[in-house]
Amino acid sequence: MNAPVLEVQGLGVRLRSDGGIADILDDVSISVPRGGTVGVVGESGCGKSTLLRAILGILPRGAETPRGAILFEGRDILSDRAASARGRIGFVPQDPYLSLNPVFRAGDQILEIMRRHARGSRADHKRRLVELFRAVQLPDPEAALRKFPHQFSGGQRQRLLIAAAMSCDPALIIADEPTTALDVTTQREILALLRGLVAERGLSLLFVTHDFGVLANLCAEVTVLYAGRVAESGPTREVLDAPRHPYTRMLLACHPDRATEPLGIPGTVPAATAQPGGCRFHPRCPIVHSGCVAEPPPLQPLPGDRAVACPWHAEPLPEAILG
Numbered sequence: 001m002n003a004p005v006l007e008v009q010g011l012g013v014r015l016r017s018d019g020g021i022a023d024i025l026d027d028v029s030i031s032v033p034r035g036g037t038v039g040v041v042g043e044s045g046c047g048k049s050t051l052l053r054a055i056l057g058i059l060p061r062g063a064e065t066p067r068g069a070i071l072f073e074g075r076d077i078l079s080d081r082a083a084s085a086r087g088r089i090g091f092v093p094q095d096p097y098l099s100l101n102p103v104f105r106a107g108d109q110i111l112e113i114m115r116r117h118a119r120g121s122r123a124d125h126k127r128r129l130v131e132l133f134r135a136v137q138l139p140d141p142e143a144a145l146r147k148f149p150h151q152f153s154g155g156q157r158q159r160l161l162i163a164a165a166m167s168c169d170p171a172l173i174i175a176d177e178p179t180t181a182l183d184v185t186t187q188r189e190i191l192a193l194l195r196g197l198v199a200e201r202g203l204s205l206l207f208v209t210h211d212f213g214v215l216a217n218l219c220a221e222v223t224v225l226y227a228g229r230v231a232e233s234g235p236t237r238e239v240l241d242a243p244r245h246p247y248t249r250m251l252l253a254c255h256p257d258r259a260t261e262p263l264g265i266p267g268t269v270p271a272a273t274a275q276p277g278g279c280r281f282h283p284r285c286p287i288v289h290s291g292c293v294a295e296p297p298p299l300q301p302l303p304g305d306r307a308v309a310c311p312w313h314a315e316p317l318p319e320a321i322l323g
């Protein structure tokens with residue numbers, strides 16, 4: 001197996017908020033192999049964006065110094081404050097409509113990123129940007145340089161942002177649900193583009209999503225987060241075919257492709273200021289046991305590069321879980 005390009009080791013993130021101390025991430029470990037594609041999945045509020053923010057060094061105000069380590073290309077970027085350490089991480093945000101300043105030409109905004117992160121003159125950067133616009137299949141790449149954000153469609157704006165993420169010659173692309181703001185056809189096109197670029201250029205990808213369909217298409221490995229902890233991880237195909245954690249199983253059963261009726265998991269993700277003791281999923285778990293309330297279950301390795309934080313993982317999960 002390739003050496004990981006990114007290793008998140010025992011990451012803990014807490015921050016002071018109006019509601020008290022928010023315990024957002026606890027002991028989260030994720031590894032992205034060089035050239036590998038890893039998805040992070042979980043309901044809203046499970047800590048996916050906070051994980052990405054910690055990696056990108058943009059945690060909100062009030063955040064305590066995170067616990068654990070984040071190694072990018074072997075350097076601990078949590079303790080290494082040098083901006084250059086994160087220079088080869090490209091970020092594709094969730095909403096292309098909110099991510100470009102409407103009053104500046106889109107090309108100038110990306111050239112400014114390149115001025116800060118890439119070597120070469122402005123003319124070099126322009127040439128490279130036109131190539132990138134071509135690679136992300138923007139029509140008329142030369143003219144695109146001179147346009148303002150409102151002159152692009154939503155899908156084209158997401159292509160611009162993918163070009164921006166590629167402009168720092170990244171080893172790793174981090175994408176935070178980059179297709180949720182787009183219609184279904186455009187979503188497919190953008191995902192196909194991302195998959196093609198990652199494969200052709202040997203990039204690594206860390207991809208946050210709610211959508212198991214997207215996950216199966218794009219990511220070889222998956223980590224399931226629940227209430228700021230890893231519930232389960234492993235090769236995507238195996239996890240989707242035979243989920244071991246009741247949370248993964250229930251989350252999959254809610255997916256529109258699988259659900260026979262509109263289902264949800266009863267209850268809600270706990271607020272980060274009021275995490276339950278023991279297993280954080282225990283108040284919603286159909287196979288809860290007294291032991292689950294007392295102690296947080298450790299993430300136990302399983303054969304086939306899998307791991308699960310549920311003491312019942314060895315048992316076949318009861319069909320009743322499906323509702």
Ligand SMILES: Nc1ncnc2c1ncn2[C@@H]1O[C@H](COP(=O)(O)OP(=O)(O)OP(=O)(O)O)[C@@H](O)[C@H]1O
Nearest residue numbers: 017022024043044045046047048049050060271272
């Ligand atoms: N600045 C903040 N102050 C207080 N609590 C916060 C802050 N940012 C996030 N949280 C809390 O941390 C938890 C995780 O939030 P986060 O946005 O990381 O989840 P998420 O899985 O990305 O959700 P979504 O899919 O909705 O984006 C939530 O309970 C959220 O309310």
